[in-house]
Amino acid sequence: MNIVRALKCRECGQEYEIQPTHVCEFCFGPLEVVYDYEKLEGFFTRELIESRPQTMWRYKELLPINGEPTVGVQNGFTPLVRAKNLEKALGVSELYIKNDSVCYPTLSFKDRVVSVALSKAVEFGFKTVACASTGNLAGSVAANAAAAGLESYVFIPHDLEQGKVLGAGIFGTKIIGITGEYDDVNRLCSEVAGKYGWAFVNVNVRPFYAEGSKSLGYEMMEQLGWKAPKHVVVPMASGSLCTKVAKSINEFIKLGLVEDNGTAIYGAQATGCSPIAKSVKEGSDLIHPVRAKTIAKSLAIGNPADGYYANRVIRETGGWAEDVSDEEVVAAMRLLAETEGIFAETAGGVTLGCARKMIESGKLPRDESIVLCITGNGLKTQEAVVDAIDKPRIISASLKEFDILAEADGVK
């Protein structure tokens, strides 16, 4: 059942037919997919969803494609982990990790948005897909395009982590490094998209792409036993994920799939690139672009396109925003790994680091359910922690030598 109604401008409300376009012709406001939810009444039930395969497409009626997906059919449905050890470390009573560091196939939540964007691109008849990326998106576009038999171009800042560059290049994509920051890459891509007839996942097919993030929220609620959590903490770059998690919760409430739990949304940024967190802390809705400088490169967007809306979601839901230093990011990456066995990328360190800060400041209550959204895998950002972790102690294959080490460790 297709319930997609139109593309609608978030600023002036002008509606457009479904087409590969992303900004309003009248006011340049961003376009968003809108749906006729009432068509799902009595049809889109918990039972129907539970009867479907465990992928993000079990919620396909709420994703803006026609019929069945053609790209990324198996993506999504990552674990929701009850984080008992981390609860003790942080002094909270009910904490969960939505673990998209193991999202199929490229180990970040971008596989969700890309499968929607590329399925839509195929529908529109595009043969070449492209993106501007801080790394995870590049890998996901490259991999999913390869599997779908599409040509791809990915544009990245020239100084990304090796794991992110390799994690895109291996798929045979055409990879372009831009001398500059992500915001420079973004600007170039906007102009390239205007000139070449490609589906740029985060430019002309962005309204569809962005909707893919909602699947993270749907899964979170289903995995909690058809319940919305009291608090959700999400990392923010453009701010898009923050708005889409909120949208997913509102949709499930509207469809009667969960009760309204008054969920508050919290945003996390690195101090070296925190225009949205700053605006929330200042009680303003004006986002001042910044020059990004942080090890959390996947979040290093100085001019966040959805910053205004993320700010609004945070304030309207009664959440908050925080930022952490690069040292706090590394410490949080280690904490998550050592307590829960989850190796998150730098953005995950930002999310946990900010959550910890907000728990300590009382912004996040200790006795209510909290979900942390971990969106990418630490194997792609090894540079950030390589100097912070123990090197192996080298010995020869001698029991005697090991006995000495064991004794030093106090092993009986």
Add this chain to the structure above:
Amino acid sequence: MSVTVRIPTPLRKLTAGADEVAVEATNIGELIENIEAAHPGLKARLCDDAGEIRRFVNVYVNDEDVRFLQGRATALKSGDEVSIVPAIAGGC
């Protein structure tokens, strides 16, 4: 004092399909007025009712965001390239 202005796809209906137009101007504010005179309707797309550049519009002079320069007062010289770019997303 002629500068080149790159027009993004959503605004090309107002420039008869042209992806670049040449405009005489000594600063960004003046450029917006003069581009409006040549292509009526453009100013309303770029600026809000108070005349400020809209939240979702980014204007660059030779690759530098005018928000990091002097905004509408940013000076222009002959041969400068101005890009008008809608804000777009990436990252999380």
